[in-house]
Amino acid sequence: MSTTRTAVIALTKVDLISRDYSPDHLTLLLRGPFLAANYDTTSFAISATTGEGVDELISWIANVFSPITIIHSETPRSWWRKVCRSLLDRMAACFALPDRRLVREVDEEISEIADGADIRYLLKGNLATEWDTNLKHRLGAVNAPYDVAIHRVTPSLIVKESSACGPSERASMEYVLKHTMIPVPRVHCPDSPHLVMDYIEGEMLYECWDRLSPFMQFRIACTLRLYVRQLQTLKHECVGALQSGRAGGIFFDEGLYGPFDSVRRFRQFCELVAFEGWQPYVYAARQREAPIPPMPHSSTDWTPVFIHGDLNPSNILLSRDGTLWVVDWGEAGFYPSCIETLVMRHHEVAHEDDYPLSWKRYRHFIAGTATKEEEGFWGYFHTAIHRFRGRTV
CATH class of the missing domain: 3.90.1200 (Aminoglycoside 3'-phosphotransferase; Chain: A, domain 2)
Known part of the structure; x- marks a missing residue:
């Protein structure tokens, strides 16, 4: 028999509440998911008067002490x-x-990005400025009040600002590159707060x-x-x-x-x-x-x-x-x-x-x-x- 502690809560006298989706009825219905989410417990609404929920509770108890293996054909x-x-x-x-896809040699361009100051300098260059303007046109966001968060900083590299990156975006890209054949841009500069990756021409x-x-x-x-x-x-x-x-x-x-x-x-x-x-x-x-x-x-x-x-x-x-x-x-x-x-x-x-x-x-x-x-x-x-x-x- 399993030694795992298992808790169950019986909600009694539920026959006193009308099944009319009134506030009281909804409160009763909420009890099950609320108790499960907050306390990791199973609950049953039962009534000794009407027999509601009794069979479900008995079946649950029996399955805890003598689990039935269900084979789904x-x-x-x-x-x-x-x-x-x-x-x-x-x-x-x-x-x-x-x-x-071809593997580009980008070591020389990466050497230009030693730290955040280098990235900030490159973001002010003509290549990045023209790219930003062009990207807003491509996205149909010319008059948008926000600036783009992805910038082309060298001929072969783009930078995605840290504020626009998901919490695990770099890890996800590396994971997909390692475990699938899906074409995903390579990521570089692991110590940078920004996401530096290959530029894809297309x-x-x-x-x-x-x-x-x-x-x-x-x-x-x-x-x-x-x-x-x-x-x-x-x-x-x-x-x-x-x-x-x-x-x-x-x-x-x-x-x-x-x-x-x-x-x-x-x-x-x-x-x-x-x-x-x-x-x-x-x-x-x-x-x-x-x-x-x-x-x-x-x-x-x-x-x-x-x-x-x-x-x-x-x-x-x-x-x-x-x-x-x-x-x-x-x-x-x-x-x-x-x-x-x-x-x-x-x-x-x-x-x-x-x-x-x-x-x-x-x-x-x-x-x-x-x-x-x-x-x-x-x-x-x-x-x-x-x-x-x-x-x-």
């Missing part, structure tokens, strides 16, 4: 999905763009996608699919960024949370946040006398896999030699695999007029599909995560 549907994924992967491999997909032939667009989608599949083979026992172990990114409203001791603790936190995000929709539905939206439920596979976390056409470069590069790894880390496709979907909604349909239709092919439950769960999560800043669970 593969269903014909899951088998067919696996076959289809394999066939699509093989097709993508046939049409993916070749990797023609265009963002944001700029060139509409000029490409449908067949070339298809080949790019095939290439990206293989990139995502490579990332998904990289797994970890915990969630979050490589160095800090903290969870962040677009769905976390650019905040950082954790680190979490285990995937279970991360899931408990996410379920509490999603429930908090669901409640306002319940109140609104009650006021309109509309149907109550279902409680957030995630069918997510919570196994942490490595994701880019910000795949969009401005972070993908098509170089002059036809190689497809992926840049801006500031949001990368280990998360449930569905986050990759949901982030792409988020960009499509937030920038509806910027991304053509010919790009949007490849999202599922590139990053996979998310269930309706996953879309709802992470949508509720995203609306409420800002309330948890500074809170620990």
Whole structure:
């Protein structure tokens, strides 16, 4: 028998609360995710009068003292999905763009960057000034009140300011270079607070996608699919960024949370946040006398896999030699695999007029599909995560 301490809380007399999604009912529903996230406990709402929750509690106790090993047999549907994924992967491999990247010799240029003073001097040069102006034009941000945070300082090097770097961006880029075949710029000057990396001569997909032939667009989608599949083979026992172990990114409203001791603790936190995000929709539905939206439920596979976390056409470069590069790894880390496709979907909604349909239709092919439950769960999560800043669970 396991010696691990296991706590369970029984919430009694729940028959006294009407199941009408009133404030009292919502408070009762909140108890489960709240206790799990804050105290790592399991709770059951039970009533000796109605018998509600009793069977679930007994089953839980029995499983603690005599666990049942459940063997999940593969269903014909899951088998067919696996076959289809394999066939699509093989097709993508046939049409993916070749990797023609060349290793440039940059030692002489790196020698010009001994410290921060050298970088500040180079940022005032003509090359950096012209690059900054050109980049704002390319991004359609000429009149934006902010300056660009990425600067070309030598013919072969660019610098990303430390204020614009993710907490583990350098580590993520080095990790991907080491463990995959994905073209990622090399990083240099490990002691610099800024991110010094190779300059890639080419265009963002944001700029060139509409000029490409449908067949070339298809080949790019095939290439990206293989990139995502490579990332998904990289797994970890915990969630979050490589160095800090903290969870962040677009769905976390650019905040950082954790680190979490285990995937279970991360899931408990996410379920509490999603429930908090669901409640306002319940109140609104009650006021309109509309149907109550279902409680957030995630069918997510919570196994942490490595994701880019910000795949969009401005972070993908098509170089002059036809190689497809992926840049801006500031949001990368280990998360449930569905986050990759949901982030792409988020960009499509937030920038509806910027991304053509010919790009949007490849999202599922590139990053996979998310269930309706996953879309709802992470949508509720995203609306409420800002309330948890500074809170620990």
